Amino acid sequence: MSDNIKGLQGITAGQTAICTVGEDGKSLHYRGYSITDLANKGSFEEVAYLLLYKKLPTQQELDAFKKRLAADRALPKHLINVLELLPKESHPMDVLRSGCSVLGSFEPETDEHDGYAITERLLSLFPSMLCYWYHYHFDGKKINTQTDAPDIAAHFLQLLHGVVDPLHHKAINTSLMLYAEHGFNASTFTARVCAATLPDFYAPITAAIGTLSGPLHGGANEHAYDLISLYANTKDAEEGVKQKLADKEKIMGFGHRVYKTHDPRSDFAKILSQQLADERGDATMYPVAERIEQVMWDEKKLFPNVDFYTACVYHFCGIPKTLFTPLFVFARTAGWAAHIMEQRADNRLIRPDADYIGPGALDYVGIADRG
């Protein structure tokens, strides 16, 4: 069996009106709008609204949406108790996975508290969950998560740092737009397979968080950071990466299953990374990252994907490495939710066949006679 079949690569598994990825090998559109326009001119809240409600909001709609999100940031008491019980050593992705699952018991889906309401609540609450757990275990502080920040990016930065640097705010807001949606990627496809048995709305989101936590998916930005951090200067980076390539090591943050020539999101991450490096007076990390990009192109004709420069962006924004993938969750929740709603609206149980390669029919031998 070919690797393509094992990975369902190039195999159509359904219909969607949410997103196109990799048309001409290099573009990305959310409901018809190019990521370039959205990231240049929009905000994450506009993008989330577009994904969920299928149109760009008017000013009035956007104001109402942001007002609902801002009112939804306080953690329920029992969720606080659970977050305090989850140990400091937990991976923060597992904290969000558990936080989402238990929220399903505290605030179950009903006709009133429907998928839209749950999605809006999760968009507000994931940053609150993450930062509450983080400060409780790492700083011994019980923070109040009901901030008056104007949007989700600011809400997160306010909770994490206590202040919102304007360039950090712009960077996180843009990054959330870049990460918001990406077609039938592994976590979204997991969410759709799960949603197709018609469980509650929390089941597919919880499943998707677990899928995103893997190093072959969301975890890639953490690995990109590890790579870039290895080198003290561009010369070491060039030599080191060439050696890794010679040793056939996998270099995370390059290439993509669907994009063939270019990841359009990487341009934004790279520019933000450079702006943040300038602001901080960084003379190491950004040049090292650029040199690695150059080596990967010269040696392998591989381009950076969104995860590579995003690692620099998040680091320059003062975000601890283990919180990188949770930021991906904040964003992708909008995309997952749109796909769950789309799956529910035209549902069919997803149950493929498998090619059996095990033993033929065997006779059952009583336990006393087994060798």
Add this chain to the structure above:
Amino acid sequence: MSDNIKGLQGITAGQTAICTVGEDGKSLHYRGYSITDLANKGSFEEVAYLLLYKKLPTQQELDAFKKRLAADRALPKHLINVLELLPKESHPMDVLRSGCSVLGSFEPETDEHDGYAITERLLSLFPSMLCYWYHYHFDGKKINTQTDAPDIAAHFLQLLHGVVDPLHHKAINTSLMLYAEHGFNASTFTARVCAATLPDFYAPITAAIGTLSGPLHGGANEHAYDLISLYANTKDAEEGVKQKLADKEKIMGFGHRVYKTHDPRSDFAKILSQQLADERGDATMYPVAERIEQVMWDEKKLFPNVDFYTACVYHFCGIPKTLFTPLFVFARTAGWAAHIMEQRADNRLIRPDADYIGPGALDYVGIADRG
């Protein structure tokens, strides 16, 4: 696009050596052994061992396996705290979903505590979690889950009822064998898509529990119970089901995506159901179920699947309806784990394509100019 593509029906999504489902439209084999032999002559622990370790155990291997499982039944303290926080109104499937996810933080996967160790722990702990939560919220009791029961079926019955009726023990043990594995069904396929990004072992199990909780999958036995419970006698059942068919209502517990002529598991569930009815002196539920089976065959040529008579079995064993699908989890954990290990051993990211049916390229209009 055809419904088949949307559901990946008849589309091969990978290889497996674990199971064949529906060869000749009606058979089921676990690693080459027919479910008929296994359910007649084996035990759930033998089946779980076979699925995990790829061979039927010798007496010594089975004894050691059961000893490890029996030693693993006590809940960690923090998990007890979380179970107490999850409200009485939670669906028990959501309790297991959250319990599995948080256990990943309390007992993370490591080289020593690997997938096999985690699977054995979950096989022991899921009945403990469920019964602890249930008794705490419904009876106000904090039970000790470290029983000395000889196997998982007895462990569960001991925790739930305080005693182990021999026929109930046989029924639950057989039922766990029937539910242990079923190829690329929706929950198992979810687990494989999730596992393919290489997250921790708890992520795909948590995802699978969420998927199984849907009424189109594991939740079907609860719906079958609701149907059978509607009728006080066979005449009402016949008239009622005919009316539902005339009204185009979906009747749960009949037919199957893969079996075309017969679900071999249903035979065992039906016989057990009859034996339990005799033991209890039931003169209503079993005859009603049989009549519904007859009507569905006469009217629609549909056969009962495993869920239909299992609903009777569980009810006759004194199991509350909301605990039916959690029993499916106890069993299927063995199959899910085998598939996660198989996926990891020959991994490829699972990322299908989608057929885009949304709008073409749209111009971004500034928010002030939106209608």
